[in-house]
Amino acid sequence: METRIYYYTGTGNSLWVARMIARELENVALVSLADWEEGVELIDSPIVGLVLPVHIWGVPRRMVQFARALKGLDPKYVFAVAVNGGQVSATLVQLKRILEEGGIALSSGFAVTLPSNYIPWGGPGSAAEQERLFQSALPKISGIAAFVGSLRAGPVEKGPLWQRLLFSSIYKLSFAKISGWDKDFWVDEKCNQCTTCVKVCPAHNVEMNGPEERPIWKHRCEQCFACLQWCPREAIQYGRKTPKYERYHHPKVRLQDVLLKSTARNGGKGD
Ligand SMILES: Cc1cc2nc3c(=O)[nH]c(=O)nc-3n(C[C@H](O)[C@H](O)[C@H](O)COP(=O)(O)O)c2cc1C
Numbered sequence: 001m002e003t004r005i006y007y008y009t010g011t012g013n014s015l016w017v018a019r020m021i022a023r024e025l026e027n028v029a030l031v032s033l034a035d036w037e038e039g040v041e042l043i044d045s046p047i048v049g050l051v052l053p054v055h056i057w058g059v060p061r062r063m064v065q066f067a068r069a070l071k072g073l074d075p076k077y078v079f080a081v082a083v084n085g086g087q088v089s090a091t092l093v094q095l096k097r098i099l100e101e102g103g104i105a106l107s108s109g110f111a112v113t114l115p116s117n118y119i120p121w122g123g124p125g126s127a128a129e130q131e132r133l134f135q136s137a138l139p140k141i142s143g144i145a146a147f148v149g150s151l152r153a154g155p156v157e158k159g160p161l162w163q164r165l166l167f168s169s170i171y172k173l174s175f176a177k178i179s180g181w182d183k184d185f186w187v188d189e190k191c192n193q194c195t196t197c198v199k200v201c202p203a204h205n206v207e208m209n210g211p212e213e214r215p216i217w218k219h220r221c222e223q224c225f226a227c228l229q230w231c232p233r234e235a236i237q238y239g240r241k242t243p244k245y246e247r248y249h250h251p252k253v254r255l256q257d258v259l260l261k262s263t264a265r266n267g268g269k270g271d
């Protein structure tokens, strides 16, 4: 039976988790949701995996839309992995509800903690701390692969009650405003017009503009932070503090792996 794992990633953590699960299963297709508008085919696979980053204590908009689009399909087994920086909160409960509204049962849902890419709150932690997270994720991911490989069902993982109550309201209040939060992006003098930021943005939200051909953000942002984190010159900033924070992407994921299909053939000068 074929398994299709649909993943959404800004900085590669979710792609790495999807790959590590796929390695331990047979007959798996990995499908990026970054290229969804370009026509990701919705095949009625018997086994479906959804791998996503946690954004603002919930499901990122693109995955909300994708989960809704699954309505009408008839997968036999659906699992999800919410890749996070330490607070999964009610993300998987929310995803389960969205799927149920479309008549699809989420059979299992897991949380995997990796370095945080939410740079407005700081860098990803020291190299030792990042390595500790990668190492502690490995047995967890193997356990997930064994669980879903045997098509077992179980309750989805969730954060403590206080987290779910407090942060789910923040998620709800934020959801409609996220598109416009790109107003805090700016570009410094290090930009060399390589266009990597344009080529990694799943929302097609970054355009090169003006006499100096610098990126501008078009207010349909998903806050994945791919543009900032993959900029090879570290020229993209967000708010006031990011000039001093370290950039992050998963060390096993390359720029080539996250370029939009529509731009990948032009190459990415950045990596
Ligand atoms: C906008 C945004 C919001 C985030 N919110 C949360 C959160 O609520 N809880 C959490 O644990 N991590 C949060 N993170 C961290 C990411 O979930 C984490 O770094 C994830 O591994 C990134 O996956 P990716 O590399 O596949 O994009 C957030 C990251 C971003 C960019």
Ligand code: SF4
Pocket: 187, 190, 191, 192, 193, 194, 195, 196, 197, 198, 215, 230, 231, 232, 233, 234, 235, 236, 270
């Ligand atoms: S990725 Fe960085 S250097 Fe390249 S165009 Fe964008 S801002 Fe400029």
Ligand code: SF4
Pocket: 182, 200, 201, 202, 203, 204, 205, 206, 217, 220, 221, 222, 223, 224, 225, 226, 227, 228
């Ligand atoms: S503008 Fe940047 S943060 Fe917003 S969706 Fe595009 S790549 Fe992600």
